[in-house]
Structure formats: structure tokens, C-alpha cells
Amino acid sequence: MSVESPRGSTLPIILTGASAWRAARSAAALIWLAVLVLSGVDLAAGNWPQWRGPSSRGVSQESGLPTTWGASDNLAWRAPLAGLGTSSPIVWGDRVIVTSQIGGTPTVRAGHPQLARDERALAERETPIGGRRPETDRAGSDRDPTAIWLVVEAFRRSDGQRLWEHKTPATGPFSDLHEKHNLATPTPATDGERVYGWFGNGQVVALDMTGRMVWTRHLGKEYSPFQTQWGHGSSPTLHGDLVIFLCDHRSASYLLALDARTGKERWKVDRGSGRVSHSTPLVVTAPQGDELVVNSSERIDAYDPKTGKLLWYTGSERQTPIPSAVFHDGRIFLSRGYRNSDYLAIRPGGRGDVTATHVEWRAASGASYVPSIVYYDGLLYMTNEVGVVTCADARTGEAVWRHRLGGLFFASPVAGDGKIYLLSETGEAFVLRAGRSPEVLSRNELGGRFLASPAIAQGRLFLRSDDALFAVGR
Numbered sequence: 001m002s003v004e005s006p007r008g009s010t011l012p013i014i015l016t017g018a019s020a021w022r023a024a025r026s027a028a029a030l031i032w033l034a035v036l037v038l039s040g041v042d043l044a045a046g047n048w049p050q051w052r053g054p055s056s057r058g059v060s061q062e063s064g065l066p067t068t069w070g071a072s073d074n075l076a077w078r079a080p081l082a083g084l085g086t087s088s089p090i091v092w093g094d095r096v097i098v099t100s101q102i103g104g105t106p107t108v109r110a111g112h113p114q115l116a117r118d119e120r121a122l123a124e125r126e127t128p129i130g131g132r133r134p135e136t137d138r139a140g141s142d143r144d145p146t147a148i149w150l151v152v153e154a155f156r157r158s159d160g161q162r163l164w165e166h167k168t169p170a171t172g173p174f175s176d177l178h179e180k181h182n183l184a185t186p187t188p189a190t191d192g193e194r195v196y197g198w199f200g201n202g203q204v205v206a207l208d209m210t211g212r213m214v215w216t217r218h219l220g221k222e223y224s225p226f227q228t229q230w231g232h233g234s235s236p237t238l239h240g241d242l243v244i245f246l247c248d249h250r251s252a253s254y255l256l257a258l259d260a261r262t263g264k265e266r267w268k269v270d271r272g273s274g275r276v277s278h279s280t281p282l283v284v285t286a287p288q289g290d291e292l293v294v295n296s297s298e299r300i301d302a303y304d305p306k307t308g309k310l311l312w313y314t315g316s317e318r319q320t321p322i323p324s325a326v327f328h329d330g331r332i333f334l335s336r337g338y339r340n341s342d343y344l345a346i347r348p349g350g351r352g353d354v355t356a357t358h359v360e361w362r363a364a365s366g367a368s369y370v371p372s373i374v375y376y377d378g379l380l381y382m383t384n385e386v387g388v389v390t391c392a393d394a395r396t397g398e399a400v401w402r403h404r405l406g407g408l409f410f411a412s413p414v415a416g417d418g419k420i421y422l423l424s425e426t427g428e429a430f431v432l433r434a435g436r437s438p439e440v441l442s443r444n445e446l447g448g449r450f451l452a453s454p455a456i457a458q459g460r461l462f463l464r465s466d467d468a469l470f471a472v473g474r
């Protein structure tokens with residue numbers, strides 16, 4: 001051992017017997033403490049704890065992210081899932097967590113809208129969740145509610161080994177779903193102490209980080225049935241010690257905040273009836289305090305996330321809103337959703353109708369139907385349903401470039417390491433160089449059907465197909 005002298009030179013200290021043993025033990029403890037602290041900082045930086053990751057922005061601060069991959073190239077591991085689903089994976093520490101559904105639920109028998117309804121070649125590539133099934137098999141499973149299980153699974157981030165699995169039986173009422181998804185559509189969330197899984201019939205499970213049940217609720221039974229066209233899509237939002245749920249449905253529309261530790265109701269706000277939203281609320285920072293931004297069919301609303309008080313609103317009616325907002329440098333950027341959507345920038349902090357005071361700009365068309373916008377280095381990136389990518393200046397909303405990739409896009413883009421990642425339903429993943437001119441760095445294929453948005457953690461991309469989880473990268 002040695003210490004530093006007042007002049008900076010190192011002086012040896014010779015210890016013997018018990019003193020040496022105690023010193024060695026203290027040194028070992030300090031080394032392990034340093035390792036744990038450094039590991040904690042690294043893990044905190046690499047977590048992706050909810051829909052669209054830290055702050056729900058869809059952006060990673062990591063470098064060295066993968067550019068190319070395939071079934072036999074730069075694929076760290078592939079893990080089969082217990083069931084089917086379209087929820088996105090989340091990552092906390094060495095756990096990658098995802099939800100799925102075992103068994104069938106009712107689907108609308110006819111009239112499923114297609115993203116590529118005007119392009120026959122693309123429309124033929126659209127398939128139901130799990131692929132094409134004989135009508136008799138699908139009908140049989142749909143009519144057997146005892147066979148439906150809701151699953152939360154955790155996999156080891158390093159090698160894909162399943163760490164735990166929690167299964168709970170699904171109970172009705174069930175609404176008829178679009179054939180592309182099932183009850184495992186909302187993305188789970190975690191605060192590092194508990195995992196919150198929410199499913200399309202209203203069931204909520206809160207688990208500890210080892211998969212043990214902490215509390216459970218059934219919003220579809222306790223409040224109102226989850227009856228909404230094509231099924232439920234919104235994911236839970238975490239804020240402080242609250243878990244917030246947006247339930248905009250035909251029979252009743254409301255926002256609900258539960259205590260994250262106990263599951264008890266903290267506040268509930270009635271939003272009327274007949275509203276539609278598959279969007280996930282976003283908490284943003286405003287001059288007067290935090291605001292909860294909701295994209296819905298009637299308009300855009302902002303609430304106080306601590307109390308549920310309505311603060312401001314803007315926008316007109318919009319059919320089937322799905323995209324979620326993003327927030328950067330005091331601006332909310334939002335695509336309203338549906339075909340050839342508008343997109344806009346809003347300053348938070350207003351009160352009442354803020355259309356004339358806080359909407360900085362609005363572009364009338366060109367945004368996405370389903371995928372949310374990603375903000376990255378002063379630019380907004382968005383893709384429509386058939387793969388036309390628009391890059392717009394975040395200051396003005398003016399298009400910088402447009403480029404057609406082709407494909408079918410449900411997943412929202414993510415960004416990091418100077419790249420934009422876009423994942424197509426049919427398994428193609430496009431990597432674009434971020435910037436003011438379109439440059440496709442790579443086009444990668446894994447096979448399978450991908451509706452879930454990617455997660456980024458510890459130098460890897462985590463991609464979820466209907467029935468499998470993939471770790472891409474070193």
C-alpha cells in the first residue's frame with residue numbers, strides 16, 4: 001500500500017499481521033465499490049425503460065451502434081417468446097422485458113384496413129399476427145377464452161437466456177381486434193423496482209424485478225370495458241410514483257393514475273365518451289411544471305400529471321390517432337396520425353385553447369399514420385405507412401428531403417450514433433445516416449413480421465417480431 005505525500009510523491013506504508021489483513025480487506029471493498037458504481041452509471045445510461053426509451057424520445061446517446069446485420073451476421077442472439085404480440089421490448093440493467101399472449105382472442109371478421117390499400121404488391125405482404133391461419137383454426141381459438149394467457153418475460157441482455165416468466169389468465173370482456181395484433185400490444189414500463197405490464201383487455205400486472213406479483217388490477221372490469229375500434233394500443237406512462245393509463249374508448253374515455261407501489265387509484269379524469277386514441281401520453285417539462293400531453297381523436301390535450309387537471313388543448317378532430325409526441329428543447333413535436341397526417345410544434349405552458357398562442361408551426365401533410373416522429377440533431381424524421389421518409393427542419397417544419405424506402409411501417413423510428421433506424425413490418429431494417437441529405441447506409445433482413453419499435457441498450461438493438469426477440473450488435 002502507499003499514500004501520497006503533501007508534495008505529491010508516493011510514500012510506502014508497510015503493514016503486517018492483522019493490520020495488513022484489514023487494509024487488504026478495505027482495499028478490496030473499495031475496488032468492488034468502484035466496480036459497482038461504475039457499473040451502475042453504465043447501466044443507468046443504457047436503460048430503455050418504457051415505450052421509446054428514456055424520456056420517450058426514441059433516441060440513444062450511445063456510440064458504436066450496429067449498421068449491418070442479418071440472420072447469420074452481427075446477431076448476438078435470438079430467443080423464442082412464449083406467445084405472440086406486438087409490444088416493444090424494454091431494457092433495464094441485464095434484463096430485456098417483453099409481453100406476449102398465448103391463445104387467441106376475437107378479431108373483426110371483415111373489413112380490416114390495410115396500410116398499403118392503394119398498392120397491391122405491398123398489400124399482399126400484409127399478414128395477420130402469427131401469419132396466415134386457417135379460418136377454422138382461428139375461429140376455434142377465438143371462442144375458447146380459457147386458453148388465453150397474458151405473459152411477461154425477462155431475458156438476460158448478454159446472452160438471451162430466459163430469466164423468468166409470469167403468466168396470468170386473461171379474463172373478459174374482450175373487444176374484437178384488428179387481425180394484425182392481439183392483447184399484448186401495449187409496451188410494458190419499469191422504474192427499476194417494478195415492471196408494469198398492461199394488456200388490451202385492461203388487465204394490469206405489477207411485478208418485481210424477479211417476476212413476482214406485487215399488485216394487479218383489471219381496468220376493463222373495474223371501470224369500463226375496453227371497447228375500441230381495432231383494439232387497445234396505448235402504453236403506460238410513468239411519472240414519479242404514478243403509473244398513468246390513457247383509456248379512450250367508445251363506452252367511456254378517461255385518464256387514470258395509479259400508485260406505482262400499491263396500485264391504488266390516485267386520480268381519474270373523465271374524458272367523455274367516443275374518443276379514440278392508440279397513442280401513449282408523454283410527460284414534458286413546462287415553465288409552470290410538468291404536463292401530460294395526449295393525442296386523441298377530438299384534439300390534443302395537456303394535463304397536470306400530478307392531479308389530472310386539464311391545462312390546455314389545441315387541434316381539430318382526427319381519425320384514429322396513433323403517434324405519440326416527442327419533446328426537445330422546450331418544444332412538443334407531434335404527428336396527429338392517419339393517412340398523410342399533419343404535424344406541428346407546440347410550446348408547453350399555455351392555458352385553455354392555445355391554438356393562436358403556442359402552436360409555433362404546422363405542416364398540413366406528409367407525416368406518419370402509425371409511427372411516431374423522432375427528433376435528432378435539429379431534424380425531425382418520420383415515415384408514412386408505405387415507407388416514404390420525410391426529414392423536416394425542427395425550427396420551421398419545412399421538409400428538408402423526402403426519400404422512398406418502400407415497405408410497410410408500423411414501428412416508430414429510433415436514432416443514435418448518427419443513424420436513424422426504421423423497421424418494416426416485413427422484416428427489413430433500414431439504417432439511414434442522419435443529416436440534411438438522404439443516405440441509406442444499409443438494408444438488413446431477419447425474416448419474420450415486425451410491428452414493434454426497436455429498443456437500444458448497451459451497444460445493441462433489440463428487435464421484437466411476433467414470436468421472437470433479437471439482439472443485434474457486438
